[in-house]
Amino acid sequence: MADGMHNLAGECLNTVAKRINGAEYIAGVLKEEGVKQIIGFPASELFDAAAALDIPPLIARTQRVAVNIAEGYARASAGGELAVVTVQYGPGAESAFAGIAQAFNDRVPLLFLPTGYPRGSEAVAPNFESRRNFSHITKWCEAVTRIEDLPKLMHAAISRVRNGRPAPVLLELPVDLLAESTIASPSDHLRPARSIPQADDHELARLVDALLGAASPVIWAGQGVLSAGASASLVELAELLEIPVMTTPNGKSGFPEDHALALGTAGRARPATVDHFLAKADLVLALGSSLTRSYYILPIPDDKVILQVTLDEADIGKDYAITQGVVGDVGSVIRQMIAFIRRNRLPLARRAQPASEIAAVRAAFMEKWMPLLTSDSNPISPYRVVWELMQVLDPKTSIVTHDAGNPRDQFCPFFVANTPGSYIGWGKTTQLGSGLGFAMGAKLARPEATVVNLMGESAFGMVGIDFETAIRCNLPVLTVVLRNNVLGGYAKSMPIATEKYGANRMSGNYAPIAEALGGFGVTVTEPALLGPALLQALDEVKAGRAALVEVVTHEEPRLAGLW
Template sequence: MRMTGAEILINCLLEQGVDTIFGFPGGAVLNIYDALYKYQDKIRHILTSHEQGAAHAADGYARASGKVGVCLATSGPGATNLVTGIATAYMDSIPMVAITGNVASNLLGKDSFQEVDITGITMPITKHNFVVRNVNDLADIVRKAFKIAKEGRPGPVLIDIPKDITAQVTDYEPKEKEEPAKCTKTIRDEDVEKALELINESKKPIIYAGGGVCSSEASEELLELAEKLNSPVTLSLMGMGAFPATHDLYTGMVGMHGTKTSNLAVTQCDLLIAIGARFSDRVISRLDRFAPNAKILHIDIDEAEVNKNVIAEHHIIGDAKEVLKRLNKGIVTKDRSQWLRFIKDLKQKYPLQYSGNGLSPQYILNKIYELTNGNAIIATEVGQHQIWTAQYYKFTKPRLFISSGGLGTMGFGLGASIGASIARPSKKVFNIAGDGSFRMNLNELATAVEYNVPVIVVIMNNHALGMVRQWQNMFYDGRYSQTTLDRCTDFVKLAEAFGAVGFNLTEESQVESTLKEAMSLGRPVVINCEIDRDLKVWPMVPPGAALEEVIVGESDIGN
């Protein structure tokens, strides 16, 4: 059948199972938006307040659902406004397809109005990107983009379409969606056997799991491995939910803000089994003293990650779910009671604990967990509140924690929470924010209100850029350069101005009733929580220190 390029694009999106697009129109994508108008009964478009919000919403949609998120922007500034969102998805291996319009083909490279080389700009932050130069190639490019976004290590793909391509007419033949194959060809029997030797010989193993376990839907296999092995489990920030935080074998997060139990366990173990994790600098801290007594077994889908930051004794390349299935068949259950007693003693000696004056963010997070039975989707912005969330909300399943881990994108959470709520409308969705991060993209409240997306924004308002202030306090002799936010913004009135509901919290006695009311409304809500400006995130490994030198509170400083 004969169709315009714009109509072919929409039909290819429908082939891929796309039901929602997040975007913002402009001149270069007018033909695409005209096609969306014709197909509005089949594909939903969410008009965000800003293209960055569209990218973050597509990202949150993907993280919550496991599907490919889709965002759409016009040329020039519309396209560049997607860049931070694309980079965020790239760093965290999130499948996303970003579609941008561009000036007509004959105007490319001539500094035309609203022209930018978006494929050149995004080359380092996409798995692949395309410029469509022939309308006859458009359908296959769209299909390839979705396959690339999902196969292997997931990530974002960009398709740039000049305006004339969207207007040209050609033949379109529908095709069945091609599901990307699981990455199993690289899993060799001899590698599995060698890994089993290391595992079965170990006396003090620890499992370090990351976001790859969530991406591959391998949490059940991870649980089976841990229980068969009698091994403690620690998670990266991106791994939250890969292993239930309520399980006796869970030791908490590892790294700069990991528990002392996890950090000491990694330091003392004789085998570190890393699964779907990339050994980021926030995890390893001081490299020459990271897991000094351990052999490292690295299981990852991306061979480029192996031996990049730490040297592994052995590795297996492939899909984590399939690797763990094969390993679990060969695990020999051994008595590791002495190692587990050591871990239990550490957990009792160094529990996560908090203190401070007035309203406590940890109390609020524990109350959200209690009232939602741990089944809510929790998105975050970036800062102290993000780490408190990872520490104190007990994630028991994957795809419930949505946060910018690798890039650390302030302003991520609101758009991402909107996307997550649209992906999974039966779930309660919270965005845990700091006042600094929230200000960056608070305009997306208008999006939440327009589409009645019932996200609950909880602002841990310390009137400061809290994490940066903490560093200034600890390492810059209290010189608080540009981190104090004594602004006159009334977040309750702001919420009401957007058409949302606003609450103000100053005491712990208000928390439960306010949360219950917010959850009952079925509308966007902003809860401003006035917390102490000088609250800190503990534990913390100082820069240049080893994991075992983790500080658990003010009393440790200087010791």
């Protein structure tokens, strides 16, 4: 009798152990992690498995834009939400490569889950194996080959998204494994916590001693300040020591640009305050920056003492000779520095307070550029577009981004980003068209915000049909397209081809495309009508409809800091 009952109990236990397939297990883990949507295109076994658990799919029109949306989502949520993107094996993974490269170069943490060819055929030419081909544009790149390893590898992947240097993490999922059954339960998944490394007392003492001993220090604030949520602490440190602050293009909005100590953004094009104070600085304190040399980022002169705080040890001394490098979470290290100074009652340096000098340099800079910003020229000056956007947007409730090339260089020096996360800048790799996906991702992360993307017609040509994604997925963003019928600035790099064959020419009308896709579209040819058109488009966005304002402009070669 007892043996019979024991066998019956064992059979019951086996029945209770519910078997699910690999796709269902992954979807369950994403549910445990609080994932709110899964982004991708065009097909993945994860879409149905996630939908069964009330995690909706967000299907873009292209794989690259799907990844851009995930990047915008990750950046607008400052890494607080897990951004997940999946694509089909083969051509789907191949087409996602550009988006992952963009996210890798601009240090964005996201979880990339491409499906893979059935096991045994992944290495057969010409099959594309993600695990091999993405290894140099992800910080961790693995494939699941046994269903028994799936729980361990999912935990490892999510741990790497949350910890260390921000970057895409890839886990390739063979389609036959996704269909294979397992008794693993998603409820057993342990959510990895984020580690926040700090500096030790010796490092702090050296850092603070060098900073207090400098005659004209400046702070160089990178994207790490935004990722760490350290803007308030950075303001406190700058005010405590009366140090001017400039940001990198990726770090723009990490320090409020309407603050008396704000210098603006040290991009390729930049305000005169950046050049003025960087030239006179004897020490540069780089906080949350990789200090990557780039054509799109102002270089630091060789005669400066550089101190660097970064989450990635590989950044230390990578492109610049560093006097001292500290590996740590920038928010923690800034707070440690403030506490160290106050705890030890260190005498603050007696140096000239820079606020009045900053204001004077900024006023002279703006006076020089106001004729372009308020120009009544026809075709319209792109700087007039920048100025009108500054008048109609509330920077405290908006998120703005731009595309590569002239839109970035004309917009970044002038737009005042005074709220953390109100600006998505990018300055290492510069793929045309990325701004549209960034804007949609930002709207996904912060639906209450007014999200605006400024782009040229070349960029729109790359991704314009994905404007329909914003409509279909209820992501009402405002896209402003600058149309001058040329590849802006490219004639000088191909003068013969331009003169003989018009190689820099392009044509098109873009507002009708927005209308045809179901959104709001308007073309502006008169400067006086630009402000009203933007307000009308913003009303459409507030009503829940994606909008596009096409502005006919002239080509403008003059750039701040380069003219």
